[in-house]
Amino acid sequence: MKKYIDTGKKDTRSGFGAGLEVLGKTNENVVALCADLIGSLKMDAFIANNPDRFFQIGIAEANMMGIAAGMTIGGKIPFTGTFANFSTGRVYDQIRQSIAYSGKNVKICASHAGLTLGEDGATHQILEDIGLMKMLPGMVVINPCDYNQTKAATIAIAEYEGPVYLRFGRPKVANFTPEDQKFEIGKAVHLQEGSDVTIVATGHLVWEALIAAEALQEKGINAEVINIHTIKPLDDEAILNSVKKTGCIVTAEEHNFLGGLGESVSRVLGQNHPTPQEFIATNDTFGESGTPDQLMEKYGLNAEAITNAAIKVIKRK
């Protein structure tokens, strides 16, 4: 079993900020827009280095999406920054018409996704954003697992022509993927080889999946762990090849089970290779105030929940 080392907990939003800082130096067409959340999105370094390429929009997210769409006309690559809630639900029609349908090269960068935003509560904890965004034709949806991967993803999406939704979060989480990794949009990453059960996870639940795999190993169960950082386009082949070997699957995400990664996986399995599946996700509910750890435990989004789901799904084979 491969061993993964947490090199020190870091927030994925800082990975975004670090990636944006790199782009400020390497790609003169990259511009950044923010709706009054510079500090939360860690955009300070980009702004300090490239003041002319930063646009403070104010608390007006709809306007921000339209301006970003307009800036692509003129060859710019706009990166918009605000919370996931205000990056999606609040501005869905602006994204739909002016960005997605218009095929504009805008990178919608969304922090504070999911329950782990914590104490602010459900008004700010969107658990529906992956579903909203993956349903838009042509939209790429990426949810990296740690600081290093978020930085790599931020840099990679500037090279991709087309609209992208990049989702990351507020709390400090394990940082365990390589610092110098090459990020390939749409390409799943195999973290553990196993034969008894497949665990596919996205975002910081990938780390929880690795802990679950260790716990399962102690019970004599070999779990295969796959990091699905790109929910759309989904790496169907990686998922199908794995379940053909293991015969069952657990999906794990910090999102509603309706519309999330789990449903995308179900579609692939149902069409190609029907397989028992358990969902680690929220159960059609809003969140609430609390610390991130408390919320992950209460809503069943941690290593223990993944371990139990794996044991359950193996019995359904």
Place this chain on the structure above:
Amino acid sequence: MPKTQQLEDFVTQVRRDILRQVHKVNSGHPGGSLGCTEFFVALYQEILERKDGFDMNGMEEDLFFLSNGHISPVFYSVLARSGYFPVEELNTFRLINSRLQGHPTTHEGLPGVRIASGSLGQGMSVAIGAAQAKKLNNDDHIVYSLHGDGELQEGQIWEAAMYASGKKVDNLISTIDLNGQQIDGSTDDVLPLGSLKAKFEAFGWDVMEIKEGNNITAVIDGLKEAKSRTGKGKPVCVLMHTVMGNGVDFMMHTHAWHGKAPNDEQLAIGLEQNPETLGDY
């Protein structure tokens, strides 16, 4: 032939194109299209500095964004007759597999269109973004946008209006089609707009009026005046008074033809009032 007569002939032909497009498919929006015919002809024939051909980025040329996308018939007619695509393609308006969708879109690759519009209130933000990109590119061309007056009921317009002046987007000219009508009735009945001059001035814009928005000479003069006001620290708002349905007597001064096509008999009357000039498609 004097230039003004040429432009008036152009306007008359565009009115015919509008009526024939919506009649053929028994759908579309003739009222607002007819009211803005002089504006589009003035813009594309006299005002815009345009490059030959079409590319999406539009570097080193003026840009136009139609925010109230439902008046696509006038947009398509003027784009076609200004050389962006074959005039015959107007025959495909709103038909299956056409590039001339009910509302304008980039999705089918129609030359001349740079953004999808139809869901209202979004075009000013897009125009601002394009204008700021021009500034970054040291491109001193102008960005124009057109909005319906009813469209100003959308909140995003006022987010954009606040931003444009606050950030000194002074290479932007946004024209408001003041016809006083929207689908459900007059704007006063549906939701009064109040003084748009006072509102835009309070939002920090340089506001001017074109009182005769259906007089081609007045529109050209007004847009030239607007252009002369750019580059002075403020976005420019043009309040353009028009008559919905202008040029077809039974369609004028009413919201009834906002989104309704003429029948065969009505088409014949409308075409009689607007005889063929440049040649039908």
